[in-house]
Amino acid sequence: MKLNFLDKIQKGLIEFRHTRVISIVTVIFALLYHLTFLFVFYKLGVKPMFFYNFFSVTLFACLSIVVPKAKSFIVPYLLAFIEVVLHQILADYYLGGESSFHFFILLVGLIPIVTFEKSYRLSVICQILGSTGFIIMECLDTRLIPKYEIPKNVLMVIKSVNISLTMLVILCILFIFSFFLQLIQEALGSKLVEKTIVAEQETEKRLNLQNHIINSLSSLVENRDTDTGEHIQRTSAYVEIIARKAYKCGVYPDVINKEFIDIMKRAAPMHDIGKIVVPDSVLKKPGKLTPEEFEQMRQHTIQGGRIINEIIGVSEDKEYITMASEVATYHHERWDGMGYPYRLRGTEIPVSARIMAIADVFDALVSPRCYKEPLPQETAFKIILEEAGSHFDPILTHLFIEAKEEAEKVLHIYTK
Numbered sequence: 001m002k003l004n005f006l007d008k009i010q011k012g013l014i015e016f017r018h019t020r021v022i023s024i025v026t027v028i029f030a031l032l033y034h035l036t037f038l039f040v041f042y043k044l045g046v047k048p049m050f051f052y053n054f055f056s057v058t059l060f061a062c063l064s065i066v067v068p069k070a071k072s073f074i075v076p077y078l079l080a081f082i083e084v085v086l087h088q089i090l091a092d093y094y095l096g097g098e099s100s101f102h103f104f105i106l107l108v109g110l111i112p113i114v115t116f117e118k119s120y121r122l123s124v125i126c127q128i129l130g131s132t133g134f135i136i137m138e139c140l141d142t143r144l145i146p147k148y149e150i151p152k153n154v155l156m157v158i159k160s161v162n163i164s165l166t167m168l169v170i171l172c173i174l175f176i177f178s179f180f181l182q183l184i185q186e187a188l189g190s191k192l193v194e195k196t197i198v199a200e201q202e203t204e205k206r207l208n209l210q211n212h213i214i215n216s217l218s219s220l221v222e223n224r225d226t227d228t229g230e231h232i233q234r235t236s237a238y239v240e241i242i243a244r245k246a247y248k249c250g251v252y253p254d255v256i257n258k259e260f261i262d263i264m265k266r267a268a269p270m271h272d273i274g275k276i277v278v279p280d281s282v283l284k285k286p287g288k289l290t291p292e293e294f295e296q297m298r299q300h301t302i303q304g305g306r307i308i309n310e311i312i313g314v315s316e317d318k319e320y321i322t323m324a325s326e327v328a329t330y331h332h333e334r335w336d337g338m339g340y341p342y343r344l345r346g347t348e349i350p351v352s353a354r355i356m357a358i359a360d361v362f363d364a365l366v367s368p369r370c371y372k373e374p375l376p377q378e379t380a381f382k383i384i385l386e387e388a389g390s391h392f393d394p395i396l397t398h399l400f401i402e403a404k405e406e407a408e409k410v411l412h413i414y415t416k
Contacts, residue, residue: 031060040157207317230414231363236268237410238359238400245399246355255351259319264352267324271331271356274304286370301341304328323352331356336390354393358384358400361391366411377408 034056041050243261246252275283278300282293289297305325312321330344330353337345349357365380375383381404388397400407 027060027063031057031064034060036161040161044153044157231367232269234363234367234410234414235271235356235359236265237414238362238407239268239355240265241403241406241410242355242358242396242400245403246396249399251395251399252351260352263320263323264327264355267320267327267352268356268359270304270308270324271327271360272300272304273307273328274300274302276307277303284370288371298332298340301329301332323350326350326352327356329353331360333357334391335393339391349393351393354396358392358396361387362400362407377411381407 034053038050038053038057041047041053240261243256243264246256247258247261278297282289282296285293305328308321308325308328312324327350329341330349333339333342333344333349333353334357335346335349335354337343362380362384365375365383366377368374381401384392384397385401388394
């Protein structure tokens with residue numbers, strides 16, 4: 001399986017804790033440490049310390065070759081353990097026993113845990129042996145008299161080198177930590193961007209599928225009601241024309257914006273979805289409807305809002321659901337309050353439904369129906385204008401009339 005950038009970093013950080021990497025780093029550091037003191041003691045002429053550092057350099061040089069290739073870390077650990085013990089004994093003999101204390105703690109404390117992290121029992125045994133050896137040496141330490149008195153200038157050099165190397169290690173650790181932290185932050189940022197893109201693509205796919213299903217369902221309903229399913233395309237185009245004109249002219253700026261226009265265009269096909277519950281005997285009746293039949297037809301507005309909220313209400317696009325429900329429920333309301341189903345008046349009617357009303361009626365006027373012939377375009381525009389302030393929102397109506405040429409183009413494109 002191919003790992004991405006963040007996974008590689010995380011895997012690298014995990015491996016950085018593992019035995020091989022830490023053991024190699026430890027051995028190399030120990031080798032450099034003893035090489036440094038080998039050079040210092042040679043220059044200062046401190047022969048005893050030069051010789052036991054020479055022994056340590058030789059052993060750690062061997063370990064630096066063995067450790068990277070070793071399949072098991074038991075032998076390298078034992079060699080390192082022997083080096084530390086002998087180093088401590090020599091230090092006790094010559095100096096009284098304090099010089100290699102930090103290395104001893106490293107070998108009996110940290111290294112067993114790291115080296116045998118997959119074998120808890122072996123790690124515990126090694127720590128017990130190492131700790132026991134250290135206790136014995138500490139007990140002997142008080143009885144040992146240093147065989148060699150180190151001059152003050154040599155002690156000063158030793159302390160200086162120790163402090164310098166310790167600070168170097170700390171700086172290296174801080175640098176490595178900062179480097180990995182930066183890499184992780186960059187990787188997390190990249191991964192976040194990647195996830196955001198994927199999420200947006202998934203959302204777009206769901207919306208496209210949703211729109212396809214909605215348009216297909218709307219077309220199915222329209223094909224029951226009219227001779228053509230192009231009513232959906234035309235009314236969607238008309239509402240877009242009106243909404244864009246209103247946005248350009250600054251009409252209802254608290255409602256109409258670019259997002260409103262996009263949602264309005266997508267919601268328009270749902271305006272007559274409620275007709276799916278109207279019987280064909282009523283929907284396709286060529287003559288005038290009886291009062292009972294008209295009441296059945298009026299129910300398509302209420303049923304449309306209910307269907308949208310119940311069937312596609314689970315969609316993540318809540319603004320779309322709200323607007324689709326509005327146009328389905330209120331597109332037969334009138335500006336003068338004489339519409340249905342709730343006899344809303346004026347601005348009580350949602351802006352989306354007011355726009356939908358103009359587009360729906362205009363297309364009904366210029367389209368053939370089972371109960372009528374289509375009207376000429378000029379007659380349809382005249383009727384729409386005459387109904388401004390009674391049936392339709394007067395401001396939106398005049399905007400539609402001003403966009404007459406655009407509406408005629410739509411009618412030409414979508415009329416067979």
